[in-house]
Amino acid sequence: EKIYKHSEITSSQYGINVFIIGLFLLLACSIQVVGVSERDLKIFLIILMLIQILWMLWYILRNSTKKSAQKEKDGHAGARWLRCGISFFALTTTAMDALKLGYFVGYRDCMPLADAVYPVVHVIHTLFQVYFLWFHSQDVINSYKTLERFGLIHSVFTNLLLWASAVATESKHQLAEHMGRLSSLGFVNISFEEINPLCNCTTGICHEFSKGIYYIYPFNIEYHILASAMLYVLWKNIGNHIKHHVNKRSFDLHGVAFGTFLGLIVLAATIGAVFIYICRIGRSKTSSESALTIYYWYSITVLFAMSLATVIGLILYKMENKPTVQAHSPSIKLDANLLVGAASGSWITSWGSILALTFSGSYQTYTWFNLPYSVLVIVQKYVQNIFIIDYLYCENKHPDGIVDDIEIPVPIFPSEAVLSENRTTIEAFTDEVKEKKDKDGNIGNIILEDNTAEKNSPDNNAKNNFIDNSNEKDKTQSVQPPDNPTSSNKLRDSRFRKVLLKNLTIFLFLCNISLWIPPAFGCRPQYDNGLEALVYGFSPWIILVDIALPFSIFYRMHSVYSLFDVYCKI
Amino acid sequence: EKIYKHSEITSSQYGINVFIIGLFLLLACSIQVVGVSERDLKIFLIILMLIQILWMLWYILRNSTKKSAQKEKDGHAGARWLRCGISFFALTTTAMDALKLGYFVGYRDCMPLADAVYPVVHVIHTLFQVYFLWFHSQDVINSYKTLERFGLIHSVFTNLLLWASAVATESKHQLAEHMGRLSSLGFVNISFEEINPLCNCTTGICHEFSKGIYYIYPFNIEYHILASAMLYVLWKNIGNHIKHHVNKRSFDLHGVAFGTFLGLIVLAATIGAVFIYICRIGRSKTSSESALTIYYWYSITVLFAMSLATVIGLILYKMENKPTVQAHSPSIKLDANLLVGAASGSWITSWGSILALTFSGSYQTYTWFNLPYSVLVIVQKYVQNIFIIDYLYCENKHPDGIVDDIEIPVPIFPSEAVLSENRTTIEAFTDEVKEKKDKDGNIGNIILEDNTAEKNSPDNNAKNNFIDNSNEKDKTQSVQPPDNPTSSNKLRDSRFRKVLLKNLTIFLFLCNISLWIPPAFGCRPQYDNGLEALVYGFSPWIILVDIALPFSIFYRMHSVYSLFDVYCKI
Structure with a gap:
């Protein structure tokens, strides 16, 4: 216990310091400090990745000798679909590394060797990490804590740095495209060029490679942030004794056709809106304005539906x-x-837009769309967070499906009752029902046959049992025993609520996937609408958006995972 | 329980949004956006403070009707010395508000009314808040949770915004002084003027008022950050059922003369170094360099001693x-x-300095001091954090002073034993000892008389009892029963260790107070040494230092509190 606390602090401080060094190198590259080049940053990242690979090798070998029975697992962490997701993102990342290698081959005469070593090491790192996360993401480590802690925190911050570096590259690229658009419209004289290699491409397809790389970047960014979150959970779980029992979640798409249909419409509309936006923006002033108007109308509608x-x-x-x-x-x-x-x-960014609107004196027409858009972005995330977190903290009430099958009308519970007590009484009750099931053969009849039986019948008493704690007797008396019309109404209500909730969740799930697409693939109305940049100045606003937007993109992806989790829990 | 989680999320999100709005107003004022003025920010802050005052009034009145017996208290929170500290800072803050009012009176013809209302509301806010924290900082709120949560989180973020606004003002002032120095040395042509009122001072002492205000700012900054930390603990404690029993801490200065003496020497040296620094810096190139050299020598010595x-x-x-x-x-x-x-x-900032040294090609002599200085800053905080946190998490082993009095040699404990079990067995043992004390009159003799008794004597068994869990019997066998020379040696060792530790802690305590002084009162070698600004560019480095330095100053103040806590625990 003592070593455990001690190594937690020591390792987290180590991680923070590594992160700070990496961020400084990144910053120095971004503002083009004399004496630092992209190469230094890459070498630093290569060293970090190699250390992590060595550590993971050690860990895997160390664990392969242990018996699996000895290992404790945390069922909340590293769900199967999460591991599938990370494997998919890892695949795209590997493809990106291949493209980067191809790009290097084209320019091999004038690019530093680090540009070839980096993708190779990155591929090896990705393979090891996916293997590690696939088989060990639920581990609860209880021995050799210090080295495990250092290794894990090192991995967390290595992934965060790889994430930050990917975000910086992507932002630079987006900024260059935006500046290109602005200067083609004649708005600015500043030219912001991405640094291209100084020799000619020998393979002839370097440009295609480069284009491909930028299309894959959003996936790469997701990969690293997701990996670091999973590793962080592993780090946090060290030395924890997992007490709670995790139930198998069920995933079925029964009766959610309506929500899925609406969600797919939104998805289709999104693809259309993004296509129009990318085609039209920056062509001319009017086509830019129409692209923004369409984009705002689309966003406002979707966000309003989601909030509702x-x-x-x-x-x-x-x-x-x-x-x-x-x-x-x-x-x-x-x-x-x-x-x-x-x-x-x-x-x-949304409060920035709202305040910019209030500060500014003169308005363009389309900037007025900005106000409801920004307000809805704030409101939607506010309520969605409450929704997701409320349901994530929900107790899954059907440990073996039995209670779920007969669907006891739930609102009988006194809300102030102590939870742990409830839990055990529920289980006792479930066991009773099970026994009956064995005796009677058909569980469904019990409730339906009950109708005629009055309050004092033994069956009914058994049912009231599970809220019948001595100190709550008076409350229990006021609860109506289920008689036919009420109980079947309640049954219907509860089932209807459940189906409605499933539909809502799947709709939100698809909407969040949809809203991930525009910012990840280059729709940035915060750049293009021009108002905020005018009010705050170009560079302050661009820096702010470049820092805030990656979090906003990550939010969509993460809420997709969480909504999936919520869906399985309902 | 349900409402509790729900309101936690809802209220924290509310707080974050309020904070973002405030930060935007602050940013807009700092970069002088057209359409926003200092006045808008002040009005926003006044509204926030008024809401907080109303909430505190409601809370205080609501609680005065309750009986004190019903209230739960968290003894860890809001220690008496912490409340004394905040009262002192509040006093200085009130003095600052008086000076601000005096300043306004001088310029009343050309300053907006908000500049008069602001200090008045701030004084009222300070009085209410100190009263609230003095009497309610240990409350554990278990009813009416939602409104309490919103009120508390509102108070937390209001104080954070007041802190941020004070930090921004202070940084601007420091920057203006620094630019003044640079331009008087002929280094830069940029003039950075603080905006002064456009009319003449009618009272004649406005300049003195203004100077006084800037001397008090560091205290005001500490006040707000401290208040928000205490309020945050209150917020976190809502709905928590405090299980642990908190022991009275003893504070005595017995036998710590050596540590105190060394610490006071450091304090005196600090005041000298700061005096020299402020007098010499910016006068001429050579006097600036000598000031920096003296400052670096002083810091390196102190930091090295502290690390040791x-x-x-x-x-x-x-x-x-x-x-x-x-x-x-x-x-x-x-x-x-x-x-x-x-x-x-x-x-x-330290990693920034180190990397700047490695990136840069040409060096001035005194910049070489920068390297050991920065390394020592990193190392010192790294180890000090581990030290403080390790001891903060320590169990206080003398619940009623008895165990402390007889000073059982502690290392008998097997380190892997389950703690909660140990705890109860210790208490059982202590009770046994107590009984014996009643019987024999003198406790000290028990151990000393034990020497002759062998392993199997009943006394000895009673002593071994408290580690004698069935599964650890083999370990227990290897533990030596205390015999005379060993036990008195151990006694002496343990007492020596305790005294040494107390000396170390009081030395660190005084050193941290000392190191708080230079940055709080204007010694900023990160500005004056010039290297980093050269490497990263003037504005990126200044912005970085302005953001990082307030945390660094807060660190010293906070570690002073924590070391005091550690001292009382030893």
Whole structure:
């Protein structure tokens, strides 16, 4: 316990210092400090990746000798679909590295060797890391803590630095495109050129490679942030004794056709809007304006629909009385913090837009769309976070599907009751029902046959049992015993609520995927609309957007994961 | 429980949004956006303060009707010396507001009314807040949670915004002084003027008022950051059921003359060094260089001594086997996070200096002092954080002073034993000892009389009892029963270690007070040494230092509190 706290602090401080050094190198490259080049940063990252590879090798070999029975696992962490997701992103990252190598071959006469070594090491690093996360992301480490802690925190911050470096490259590219558009429209004289190699391409397809690389960047960015989140959960779990039992989640698409349909419409509309935006923006003043107008109308509609759906979901949550998870789970806590933290990114840009509108005197027509758009961005993320976190902390009330099958009308629970007590009484009740099932053969009949039986019948008593704690007897008396019309109504209500909630969640899920696309593939109305840059000045606003936007993109991706989780829990 | 989680998320998101709006107004004022003035920011802050005052009034009135017996208290939070500290800072803040009012009276013809309302509201806000923190900082709120949460988070972020605004004003002032020095030395042509009122001062002492205000700013900054930390602990404690029992801490200065003496020498040297620095810097090139050289020599010596003391303290910690606190205390956790977070501020500037040295080609003589100085700043904060956090998490082993009095040689404990079990067995043992004390009259003799008794004597068994869990029997066998020379040696060792540790802590305490003074009162070698500004460019480096330095100053103040806490625990 003592070594555990000690190594937690020591290792986190080590990680922070490594991160600071990396960020400084990145900053120095961005502002083109004399004496530092892109090569220095790459060498630094290569060293970090090599250390991580060595550590992972050590860890994997060390663990392969242990029996699997001895290992503790945290079921909340590293869900299967999360690992599938990271494998997909890793695949695209590998493709990107291949393209980078191809690009290097074309310019091999004038590019430093680090540009060839970097993608090779990165591919090896990716393979090892995916293997590591696939097989070990649920581990709860309880021995050899110090080296594990240092290795994990090193991996977390290595991935964060790779993420930051990818974000910086991507932002620079976006900025160059934006400046190109501005100067072609005659707005600015500043030319912001990306540095191209000084020799000619020998293979003839370097430009295609380069283009391909920038299309894959959004996936690469997601890969690294996701990996560092999973590694952080592993780090947090060291020395934790996992007490809570995790239930298998079910994933079925029964009865969610309506939500899926609406969501797919939004997805289709998004692809259309992004296509129009990218084609039209920067061509001429009028086509830019029409692209912005279309984009704002599309966004406002989608965000409004999402906010509405979320608010309905929250009302449904209030109506149900599911208890909250008691156990401390680092993984759920991290999810919640990441959602709020990442949402702050777009809150910053949105408040920037709103304040810019109030500060500014003269307006263009399309800037007025900016106000409802920004307000809706803030509101939508505000309520969606509450929705997701409320449901993530929900106790999954059907440990073995039985309670779910007969669907007891849930609102009988007194809301102030102590949870742990409830839990055990529920389980006792479930066991009773199970026994009956064995005896009677058909569980469904129990409730339906109950109608005629009055309050004092033994069956009914058994049912009331699970809220019948001595100190709550008076409350229990006021609860109506289920009689036919009410109980079947409640049954119908509860089932209807559940289906409605599933539809809402799948709709939100698809909408969040949709809203991830525009910023990831280059729709940046915060650049193009021009108002904020005018008010705050060009560079302050661009720097702010470049810092905040990656968080906003990550938010969408992360809420997609979380909504999937919520869907499986409902 | 459900409402509790829900309101936690809702309120924290509200707070973040308020904070973002405030920061935008601050940013807009700093970069002088057209359409925003200092006045808008002040009005915004006044509104926030008024809301907080109303909420505090409601809370105080609401609580005065409750019986004090019903209230739960968290003993970890809001210690008496912390409340004394905040009262002192509040006093200086009130003095500052009086000076501001005096300044306004002098320029009343040309200053906006907001400049008069602001200090008045600020004084009222300060009075209410100190009253609130003095009487309610240990409250654990368990009813009416939603409104309490919103009020508290509102108060936290209001104080953070007041802090940020004070920091911005102070930084602007420091920058103006620095630019003045540079231009008087002929280095730059840029003139950076603070905006002065456009009319003449009618009272004749406006300049003195203005000077006084800037001397008090460091205290005002500490006041707000401290208040927001205390309010945050209150917010975190809502709905927590405090399980751990907090022991009275003892504060005595017995036997720490040596540490105090060394610490006071450092304090005197600091005042001398700051005096020389402020007098000499910016006069001429040579006097600037000599001021920097003296300052670096002084800092390197002090930091080296502190690092050494801390490392000795850590070795002593390894030798003692105190168990760690098990209970989750938001207050200790916040302390640890604040220390690491605040240290990051100076890690950023230090790594910046180190990398600047490696990037740069040509060196001035005194810049070479920069390297050991920066390395020592990093190392010193690294080890000091480990030291403080390790001891903060320590279990206080003398619940009623008895164990302390007889000073059982502690290292008998097997380090892997389960802590909660140990705790109860210790208490059982203590009770046994107590009983004996009643019987024999003199406790000291028990151990001393034990020498002749062999392993199997009943006395000895009773003593071994408290580690004698069935699964650890083999370990227990290897532990030597205390016999005369060893036990008295151990007694002496343990007492010596304790005295040494107290001396070290008081030395560190005084050193941290000393190191708070230079940056708070205007010694900024990061500005004056010129190297980093040359490498990274003037404005990027200045912005970085202006953001990082307040954290670094806060770090010193906060580690002073924490070291005091550690001292009382030893």
